[in-house]
Amino acid sequence: MHSDFAIRTNGLTKAFGKTRAVDGIDLTVTAGTVYGVLGPNGAGKTTTIRMLTTLLPPDAGSAEVFGHDVVREAETVRGLISLTGQFASVDDTLTGRQNLNLLARLTGYSRAVARQRAVELLGAFDLADAGDRMVRTYSGGMQRRLDIAASVLSAPRLIFLDEPTAGLDPRSRNQVWDAVRTVVAGGTTVLLTTQYLEEADQLADRIAVIDNGEVIAEGTPGELKASVGGGAVHVRLLDATQRQFAEQVLTRVLGAPVRPDPDPARLSVSASDPGRAGEALTALTAAGVAVADFSLGQPSLDEVFLTLTAGPAGIATGAEVNAV
Amino acid sequence: MSTVSKAPAPVAALDAILRTLERPQPPGALSATLTLAWRAAIKAKNTAVEQLFDAMMMPIVFLLIFNYLFGGAFAGSTDNYLQVFLPGVLVMAAVMQTMATGHTISLDIAKGIYDRFRSMPFWQPASLVGTMVTDLGRYLVTLTLTAVLGLALGFRPGAGAVGLVLAMLLILAFAFAFAWIFTTISLLVRSPDSIQAQSMLLMAVVFCSNIFVESSTMPGWIRAIVDVNPISHLSTAVRGLVHGTVTAGQIGLVALSIGILLVVFGPLTMVLYRKRKNG
Secondary structure, eight states: OOOSEEEEEEEEEEEETTEEEEEEEOOEEETTSEEEEEOOTTSSHHHHHHHHTTSSOOSEEEEEETTEETTTTHHHHHTTEEEEOSSOOSOTTSBHHHHHHHHHHHHTOOHHHHHHHHHHHHHHTTOGGGTTSBGGGSOHHHHHHHHHHHHHTTOOSEEEEESTTTTOOHHHHHHHHHHHHHHHHTTOEEEEEESOHHHHHHHOSEEEEEETTEEEEEEOHHHHHHHTOSOEEEEEESSGGGHHHHHHHHHHHHSSOBOOOSSTTEEEEEOOOHHHHHHHHHHHHHTTOOEEEEEEEOOOHHHHHHHHHHOSSSOOTTOOOOOO | OOOOOOOOHHHHHHHHHHHHOOOOOOOOHHHHHHHHHHHHHHHHHHTHHHHHHHHHHHHHHHHHHIIIIIHHHHHSSHHHHHHHHHHHHHHHHHHHHHHHHHHHHHHHTTSTHHHHHHTSOSOTTHHHHHHHHHHHHHHHHHHHHHHHHHHHHTOOOTTHHHHHHHHHHHHHHHHHHHHHHHHHHHHHSOOGGGHHHHHHHHHHHHHTSSSSSOGGGSOHHHHHHHHHOHHHHHHHHHHHHHHTOOOHHHHHHHHHHHHHHHHHHHHHHHHHHHHOSOO
């Protein structure tokens, strides 16, 4: 059974007690692409991955991986995927080499091939020197790289990465990103969850934003950015206490409400007309508002995210931002 | 914002590896089990001394206390008692160890790597059976040391070394099956705090057997319990094997117990293992 879709879910649902961790999620992931699932802690990202990787049976709805049902054809699905869990899915009391050896043997490689794969992958993931050290002694970045090495070992068609760069420093994060890009270039489909918009923006071809177990937006990074309006004026105030005053001026001149922002010194307002933006700056200066920074640009995914998770209307001024 | 990163050397190497990778057929059940037994052995090696200490403490203490304090009262002389009691201590030493197996597994499967195991297409019981196979080695070491101590104290098996070896093999087979009770319990009761209670319960089951004294000396109601306890059947068969008086019926009862334990607690453990919510 061939399918152009690496993943297709239909009303996928899972409840724990009264909490609906995943509440009717529909996802379609095209084979060969990177799909980002973006959401705050507790949004249902990990639960979704656990259902897709056959670890958890759904309460309702269905999910297919390359056309195979994750419940009825769990064994087939397991033969096509590989999972890098949120918490290291390697054994920290074994060495890196022992981990790769073990997983290679469990994948079905012969003893000799398994040993060779372990050596190759340790080298490719910059772990050759640490290969015979216990994983417990590895840095977070090294553990993650080993984890991903373990995931590509079985030549899966689909790799799940659950928050692959959580807690990593920028250098390690870039190494993980490079590894993901390389894997994808080889034709493997990747589904990754993340809380970092930059990560989704950097890696994903399409993004689903989920919150409270539901998909609240879906599209390419560009589409999501466009969905909150074209460009935006960003103002950073020298003095955050002038915020209210500045909000009034901007709303008057630009005719649009100021978007909620966790930073009191930062204001963003939709504005597609650069001329109006110029007027806004003049008006602020004339009104005596001290401006530290003023720019006109595309909205960032951060804004998209905050806007989307702020409330149903998305742009309700002053709405509680409970997603961060 | 979007920077195109130049592929560094390791990435080029990864690309080259990915091109050559081809997914093989999943391993067979035996191969998967042995691979996971290898993992368990590496892990056990790290704590071998502590484990051995734990494993040996109980048989040594019981052997010395029961033999020298109670042996005279139980069997007329300590030497007479040792001939009957040592096979029982062997049984107890192995059976008590099976609880540690359940405990080890319950701690182990909380680790992230079990998520990976569960999402791979190999024979799933191997994840647990591997550890259980490795633990057979641990039981064997305990049995051997206990037997050596017994021989040093004056235990003389009527059927010689062969009888002793066969008895130990029977104990190992039974312990492997009995361990599934504790894998089931450790999956049901997720808190390791219950170890004390489990240990007392197991102790009670061990005492309600003919390990220490013959059931013929007991009042009828307790004798009824002791006589159906599979641990009694095992220690009867083990005594028979070491002293050359074993009957086919005695071995048959033990085989039946092993079969029932495996058929009931094996699948039960696996269902619980697969259902476990978080890794």
